[in-house]
Amino acid sequence: MTRNTQPLSLRVPEPTGRPGDAPDFSHLKLDVAGAVDRPPVEARPVQMLDLAFRLIRVLDDEGQAVGPWNPRLDAGTLKKGLKAMILTRAFDDRMHRAHRQGKTSFYMKCTGEEAIAVAQGMILSREDMGFPTYRQQGLLIARGYPLVDMMNQIYSNAADPIKGRQLPIMYSAKDYGFFTISGNLGTQVPQAVGWAMASAYKGDDKIAITWIGDGATAEGDFHNALTFASVYRAPVILNVVNNQWAISSFMGIAGGLETTFASKAIGYGLPALRVDGNDFLAVWAATQWAEERARSNQGATVIELFTYRGAPHSTSDDPSRYRPGDEHDKWPLGDPVARLKQHLIALGEWSDEAQAEAEAEAVAQVRAAGREAEAIGTLGQSRPSVKMMFEEVFATEDWRLTEQRREVGV
Amino acid sequence: MVDQAEAPAPVAPDGGIVPMNMIQALNSALHVKMAEDPNVLSFGEDTGYFGGVFRVTDQLQQKHGLTRSFDTPISECGLVAAAIGMGAYGLRPVVEIQFADYIYPAYDQIVSEAAKMRYRSGGQFTAPIVVRSPYGGGIFGGQTHSQSPESLFTHIAGLKVVIPSNPHDAKGLLTAAIEDDDPVIFLEPKRLYNGPFDGWHKNPVSPWKAQASAQVPTGKYTVPLGKAAVVREGSDVTILCYGTMVWVSLAGAEHAGVDAEVIDLRTLVPLDIETIEASVKKTGRCVIVHEAPKTSGYGAELSALVQERCFYHLEAPIGRVAGWDTPYPHAFEWEYFPGPERVATALKAVMSGGAR
Secondary structure: OOOOOOOOOOOOOOOOOOOOOOOOOOOOOOOOOOOOOOOEEEEEEEHHHHOOOOOEEEEEEOOOOOOOOOOOOOHHHHHHHHHHHHHHHHHHHHHHHHOOOOOOOOOOOOOOHHHHHHHHHHOOOOOEEEEEOOOOOHHHHHHHOOOHHHHHHOOOOOOOOOOOOOOOOOOOOOHOEEOOOOOOOEEEEEEEHHHHHHHHHHHHOOOEEEEEEHHHOOHHHHHHHHHHHOOOOOOEEEEEOOOOEEEEEEHHOOOOOOOOOOOHHHOOOOEEEEEEEHHHHHHHHHHHHHHHHHOOOOOOOOEEEOEEEEEOOOOOOHHHOOOOOOOOOOOOOOHHHHHHHHHHHOOOOHHHHHHHHHHHHHHHHHHHHHHHHHHHOOOEEEEOHHHOOOOOOOOOOOOOHHHHHHHOOO | OOOOOOOOOOOOOOEEEEEEOOOHHHHHHHHHHHHHHOOEEEEEEOOOOOOOOOOOOOHHHHHHOOOEEEEEOHHHHHHHHHHHHHHHHHOOEEOOOOHHHHHHHHHHHHHHHOOOOHHHHHOOOOOEEEEEEEOOOOOOOOOOOOOOOOOHHOOOOOOOEOOOOOHHHHHHHHHHHHOOOOOOEEEHHHHHHOOOOOOOOOOOOOOOOHHHHOOOOOOOOOOOOOOOOEOOOOOOOEEEEEEEHHHHHHHHHHHHHHOOEEEEEEEEOOOHHHHHHHHHHHOOEEEEEEEEEOOOOOOHHHHHHHHHHHHOOOOOOEEEEOOOOOOOOOOOOOHOOOOOOOOOOOOHHHHOOOOO
């Protein structure tokens, strides 16, 4: 028999740096590009457990694509991806400024994470359904969704596609394979599994893809989704975007210190890939692997996309209050735009001039869309008919809503 | 607890009418809709091979196939979320939550997601799902097998709430709920699964067979959502009730010797306000009966509506008979459950001007 004589102590995880500290990423174990094996798509999860702890990378420090995960993309595809990332960044910058100018109530940038939504949005078809969080605007942009419609949504103006009902950036674009965004975190993940189950049930060929942040993996919905995806072998790609920060809580608070987020798939019998999320080619290759698996009816894959949220969580957040100011600049996996640019230059397909030109073009495109949207109106200057407030609560309006609508006088 | 049902009623889309209990009628609705529409699926905990602990999904898997009627993990939130995704795809899933008390783990998906999907997406995505669940007391189910959560859903914009009181309505309403384009919370009074309830817990349970409402067509029919039934016409007072309380209210009226008009609401959302208004204006008095706790129960909403619309026709304050504001107690079930005597007391009070 033992006696309880030793006092216990409670551990609360802390990040390696706080404001004023020097950024420290020495704890990260980062595989060099090309070091991780690529298993066959039909590999059983138990045969590839190490991939949950390694880091799939394709682009090396010189911008060369190396190793078994090199997707060998043609220059045209690479340029299209780079331009979409540049456009996403330009869009973010303009809308962030628009918030500062009082033109909208809220905005969220995806700075540093552009490769994820852009690459994955390009790989999957519009027939497939993406169940995004609020940081996958790159998916719409990569698919050519009109920037002005995005802005109209952000401004809740008279042309807002979702009629003034949602927080800015909570897009919904069915025709572009973009599911309606919820503010409740993680809810979209088991819905994506259900959507994928429906496609399988119908004998269709569509698959689903969904994203969740590292912080929200602590939500029950994430674990429910993994159970259902595994049990019913749903054709779905389950991405965990580990951008290190859930507002001010570092990823250790969500359980990211004891193990990787990818490894959470293992207990559910799902294959797990851990990927350099700032490497367009690695994201592309891993997604393609998971896509092939889903399309060949072998079920779901969990992908942890290892990245860093460079911008504030939202326009309501100030990261200088909780993390070293220059931490993003010191992120050892670099910047996704700069790395793809470097790769294209190394291939002889791009140049600093071409980059400058593409950036100028993106700014011009965003400015033109901005003018168009602002001509319709920004928040408070223009909005959909108040009638819209009462519509689409139900398929047909019931008497309570009819009475209340009349009370408002519309 | 409730005994298992008799063998499910035969399904023959021949327009025939056979006696069914409520379980058989609900089962028949699912068989008929699944035969008619390949987009209708049924799933939940133990609902597949076994056919559900109350047998409502009996033989669906055997008849319609493994992928159309199957078991799910014990994850109410997960199965409702999966249903929402399927609904968005274009299917019409009908999910079972084994007891309404277990809806709470799925509450966020129902309230934040299913209810708001059409609205928040500007009509691009919908969640035409049905969440079926046995609810209510009267079977000695203790705290976690007896609750009546309906008002938690009637408060949420975008949800419909349906509660049948007899086999005929149960089948017709479930059919209508499956065909409805909105998410529907379909609460099944498990006290009524096997037979009507005469309100007096000491009396033996009679079979549904003896009731006219147990004559259920084997083929397809619907009872529209939003249409109440006047189950007893009367001139003294209007009783608003639903589910098990319809039977308790009938017994209470008889016990009180009052000529009450008993209205079975059938659906709480959408609510048949016209029938309510017409009846209260005719009788000049109103008593509301429900099993759920009184405070913020659906009776509060009904009372407010009647007051807003019929105040100058009222000859007495509106009466409310409801469960107490306690958790559902196992040993005190019959003191908790509103019975005919409490209804009679309320009726007499209203008839004498509302003195309490």
